[in-house]
Amino acid sequence: MVTLSGDSNRDDTTTPVPDHVNPDGAISDMYSYSEGDSEIVTRILDRLGANASDPLEISLACHSDAEFTGMPAALQAETTTLLGFELDDEAADGSVELTPVAGLRTGLRVRAIRDATNQSHALWRSMLTHTELPILSALICDALLTARAEAGVDHATRTVSCYTALCADLSLDPLHRALAIARANTIARRRRMPQEEAVRSEALTFAAAAVGAHMPDGVVARVLIPLSSAPATYAMMNGERTQIRSILDLAASSYVDPTSADWIADCRRNLATTGAERTAATREQVAMYIATAESEDAGFRKMHWATEASNLASRYGDTESRDRAVRLMQSIPAESMGWEAHESTVTLPISALRSHVRRYKFSADWRQALRVFLASKSPSGDYQQNVASSRASSAGSIRRLVSRVTFGSHGLPERRDGDFDEEELVRTEQFAIGASGILLDLELKEIERRFGKPPRTEIASWVSVTFGCDLDYAYQFAHTLHLHWVGAFSDSARVAIALVEAGARRLLLLLDEPIYRVERGTSPGRFPAMDFYVDKLEELELDADWVRALRTTLLDPGMNLRNMAAHGFKFEFAPSEAAVLIRLAGLFCAMPIGKESDADRSMLREPLAAARRPLRRRRSWHWV
Numbered sequence: 001m002v003t004l005s006g007d008s009n010r011d012d013t014t015t016p017v018p019d020h021v022n023p024d025g026a027i028s029d030m031y032s033y034s035e036g037d038s039e040i041v042t043r044i045l046d047r048l049g050a051n052a053s054d055p056l057e058i059s060l061a062c063h064s065d066a067e068f069t070g071m072p073a074a075l076q077a078e079t080t081t082l083l084g085f086e087l088d089d090e091a092a093d094g095s096v097e098l099t100p101v102a103g104l105r106t107g108l109r110v111r112a113i114r115d116a117t118n119q120s121h122a123l124w125r126s127m128l129t130h131t132e133l134p135i136l137s138a139l140i141c142d143a144l145l146t147a148r149a150e151a152g153v154d155h156a157t158r159t160v161s162c163y164t165a166l167c168a169d170l171s172l173d174p175l176h177r178a179l180a181i182a183r184a185n186t187i188a189r190r191r192r193m194p195q196e197e198a199v200r201s202e203a204l205t206f207a208a209a210a211v212g213a214h215m216p217d218g219v220v221a222r223v224l225i226p227l228s229s230a231p232a233t234y235a236m237m238n239g240e241r242t243q244i245r246s247i248l249d250l251a252a253s254s255y256v257d258p259t260s261a262d263w264i265a266d267c268r269r270n271l272a273t274t275g276a277e278r279t280a281a282t283r284e285q286v287a288m289y290i291a292t293a294e295s296e297d298a299g300f301r302k303m304h305w306a307t308e309a310s311n312l313a314s315r316y317g318d319t320e321s322r323d324r325a326v327r328l329m330q331s332i333p334a335e336s337m338g339w340e341a342h343e344s345t346v347t348l349p350i351s352a353l354r355s356h357v358r359r360y361k362f363s364a365d366w367r368q369a370l371r372v373f374l375a376s377k378s379p380s381g382d383y384q385q386n387v388a389s390s391r392a393s394s395a396g397s398i399r400r401l402v403s404r405v406t407f408g409s410h411g412l413p414e415r416r417d418g419d420f421d422e423e424e425l426v427r428t429e430q431f432a433i434g435a436s437g438i439l440l441d442l443e444l445k446e447i448e449r450r451f452g453k454p455p456r457t458e459i460a461s462w463v464s465v466t467f468g469c470d471l472d473y474a475y476q477f478a479h480t481l482h483l484h485w486v487g488a489f490s491d492s493a494r495v496a497i498a499l500v501e502a503g504a505r506r507l508l509l510l511l512d513e514p515i516y517r518v519e520r521g522t523s524p525g526r527f528p529a530m531d532f533y534v535d536k537l538e539e540l541e542l543d544a545d546w547v548r549a550l551r552t553t554l555l556d557p558g559m560n561l562r563n564m565a566a567h568g569f570k571f572e573f574a575p576s577e578a579a580v581l582i583r584l585a586g587l588f589c590a591m592p593i594g595k596e597s598d599a600d601r602s603m604l605r606e607p608l609a610a611a612r613r614p615l616r617r618r619r620s621w622h623w624v
Contacts, residue, residue, distance in 0.1 A: 031074040033119040038126035041079050044068050046133045053173035055139055059083035078123055081111055085143055087179040094225030095190075096183040098142045113146045121149040134169065138162035138180065145187070153193075160184045160195055167206055174215045178222040181206055189232045196233045200240070203227055208247050217255040221263045224248065228270035241271055252284070258305070261288035269316075279318055286313045286321040293328055299336030303329060307413050334411040356439055357446040366451035367462055368615075373443055374590040375611040378545035379436035379580045380429040380552055390428040391421065406557070409569050418557065429552040430559060437576030440583050448485045456482055467610060469589045470506060473499065477589050480582050484575075493573035496581035497562050500554065503588025504533035511540070511601065530562050531555050542604045546587060553580060 044067050049058040062068045062083065068076065088099040100112060116124075121144065128140045141159040144150040166172060167181035181203045188196040207223040227244055230236055244267070252264050261284070268281035286309045293305035306328040313322035363369040380386065394400070400420045408414045459478035464471045476499055483492035505527060508515050513536060519525040534555065538547045552558035561577065564570035573581075590611040591603060603609065 031078045031117070031119055031123075033122040033126075037075055038123055038130050040071060041075065041123075042127050042130040042133075042136070044071075045079070045136055046131055049133045049135055052135065053171065054176040055083055055086065055135055058135070078120060081116075081120075082124065082139070082143060085113060085139065087176075087183050089179060089182065089222055093229060094182065094222065095186040096179055096222075096226075097186070098139075098146045098183070113143060114148065116143075116147050116149070121147065124149070134162065134165055135172070135176075138166055142183070153191075156187060156191055156193065157195065160187050160193065160199060163187075164199060164202055167202060174210065174219045175222070177206065178210070178219045182222050182226055185226055189226075192232050194233065196231055200227060200231060204240075204243055204247065208250075211247060211250045211254055214254065217251070217257075217260045217263075220247075220251055220255075221260075224251070224267050225263055228267035244271060256288070258289055258292055258308075261285045278316070282313065282316040282318045283321050286318065286325065290325055290328060293325075298338065299332050299334075300338055303332050303337065303413065306332070329412060332411075337411065353439075353442055357442050360443070360446050360450060363450070366447065366454045366459075367466075369447045369451060370459070370462075371466075371611055371615060373440075373447065373583075374586045375608055375615060376440070376443070376583065377608075378543070378549045379433045379440065379583055380545065380549040381432040381436070383544040383548050386428045386432065386548070387425060390424040393428070394420070394424040397424075408556075408560075409564060414556070423557065426552055426557050429548055433549070433553055433559065433580055434576065436583075437574075437580040440579035441575045444481070444484055444579055444582070453482060453485050463589050467590050473503060473506065474589060477582075477585055480578075480585060484578055484582060489575045489578040490571065490573045493561075493578040493581050494565060496578065496585045497554070497565055499585035500550070500581065500588070501530050501533065501562070503585060504530070504537065504550075507588055507591065508533060508536055513540075537604070540601060540604055543607055546607060550584060553584060 044062075044065065045058060048061040048065060048068075049055075052058045052061070059080070062079070068079075071079075084101045085098050086101050087096050089096045091097070098113065124140050124144055128137065128144075131137055131140070138159070141150075141155065141162050145155060145159050163180040163184035167177045167184070169177065172180075181199070184199045185196070185203055187193070188199045203223050204227065207220055207227070210220045210223070224244065224247065248264055248267055248271075251260065255264075265281045265285035268284070269278050272278040272281060289305050289309035289312065293302045293309065296302040296305065306325050309325035310322050310329065313319075313325060359372055360369050363372060403417055404420075404423070405416045406414050406418065406423075456475060456478040459481065460471060460475035463469050463474035463477060469477075476495060480492045480496045480499065483489075483495065505515070515528060515532070515536065517523075517526050517528055534547060534550050537550070538544075554560070554562035556563060559577075561570065561573075561581065587607060591607050
């Protein structure tokens with residue numbers, strides 16, 4: 001019935017196990033009802049609960065009571081199980097259920113109420129006739145009702161009466177009183193009982209008193225949230241709606257914080273009869289978030305509340321409030337965010353770098369050297385190896401358990417709680433692309449050092465004839481090489497970004513893919529953006545290594561170089577970044593696809609085959 005869960009590896013101390021607990025940790029379900037059991041139990045519980053403010057206090061008192069621990073083990077187990085039921089209000093509509101105290105927050109596993117045996121039902125019925133404790137009477141009545149051992153109208157009416165009486169008992173804990181009247185409302189509403197209107201009236205009286213007495217806002221919320229929903233047995237009149245709104249007004253002035261603003265706004269939206277009333281509720285809620293943001297000194301907390309305000313306004317279609325929140329987000333200085341930059345340096349032996357570019361020593365001329373460059377592997381490396389590496393490095397990471405927000409280079413939040421494994425994979429790929437960029441830059445410099453700068457027209461002609469590449473595209477590729485060789489890395493990168501997009505579009509058109517977006521309404525006809533091209537190439541089974549290189553280098557999530565350059569967030573490019581972009585542009589130069597055919601489509605799986613075929617592979621060359 002009840003199981004205490006713990007970590008057996010915590011220490012060498014052995015925890016004593018009660019006699020009524022099985023060795024495997026499960027309390028015996030072999031209870032058999034006997035006459036007199038209920039009198040013993042109710043006498044003890046009535047005594048222990050005489051001054052208790054909720055059932056939990058009774059349960060805690062039992063474990064230190066000599067008379068209780070002297071009862072038969074099976075009877076202790078049954079009693080502990082009964083006291084392990086609690087009122088739970090986790091439902092979004094504010095309805096309250098009687099459920100076992102279970103889950104990660106308690107460490108307990110309690111038998112479900114509907115799994116109770118007939119022997120348990122007999123004990124509960126008998127206890128109900130002996131107890132004089134209102135808390136226990138309400139608990140037993142609800143347990144029988146929830147277990148469907150007593151499902152009649154009379155028993156449901158008795159259960160509602162018991163909970164209503166608890167709400168009026170000033171000696172009880174305010175939270176338990178609120179849950180009690182909310183549970184009474186839930187039962188009356190679901191069973192469409194004639195007592196529903198009276199119960200709602202009692203709940204309103206309690207809520208008004210709770211606000212006036214400055215009880216915690218959670219007490220008031222547990223009553224007003226279900227009351228803001230329409231009753232099941234009668235039509236809510238304007239008088240009742242006005243009464244609820246007046247209590248909400250008092251709550252709004254008494255509980256000035258975003259958490260309270262959330263449930264108050266939910267109640268107002270539930271009560272609203274017009275779109276204007278719903279919009280007013282949302283604006284009041286957003287205004288609280290914005291006021292909280294403006295009161296913060298730290299930029300990061302200010303950004304958090306302003307972002308939440310923007311998301312909230314967008315969710316409910318309040319454009320005016322959303323714009324106000326976005327203006328606040330944009331006004332937060334980057335220096336107030338408290339960012340910290342952590343750099344790490346990896347030192348590579350000069351001999352290792354020389355060894356990498358040594359392959360160009362065997363090139364007879366610049367043509368063969370460029371073929372070697374165009375035959376090199378994907379800058380992001382092997383996709384499957386990256387997946388395995390990212391999962392191994394992030395295994396057990398605490399980052400998986402916490403909320404994560406990604407900010408862009410513009411200093412504003414871009415996304416929250418993305419796919420953790422994908423984020424780690426992108427992180428691994430970005431590191432690989434950074435390292436590849438350094439090596440690719442060295443390769444281009446080595447080609448220029450050995451063979452000088454061949455004329456653009458000669459490079460373009462050779463690329464076009466050798467790989468069947470469009471002559472204009474080949475000329476622009478040659479132009480990027482020359483810009484890189486003369487040190488104009490940023491200019492070279494900007495041309496290469498446009499070349500990659502043009503190359504992907506040209507490839508899909510050659511494969512006769514229907515990619516053009518025709519005119520629709522006021523939207524003119526156009527070709528789609530780069531992310532569509534990458535998705536389409538992935539669908540056509542382009543080598544996954546190159547799909548990932550394109551996506552991680554150019555798009556978001558990733559380095560997002562294409563969008564950052566296009567929208568004015570990045571103007572300067574490092575030599576390594578430019579080299580990677582040139583290599584990606586070279587991918588579309590080296591695939592000799594002339595027209596759509598099955599052979600051309602199959603080439604997508606091995607896009608470098610044509611570039612590699614004439615080369616004599618040497619032992620120190622590693623191609624993937």
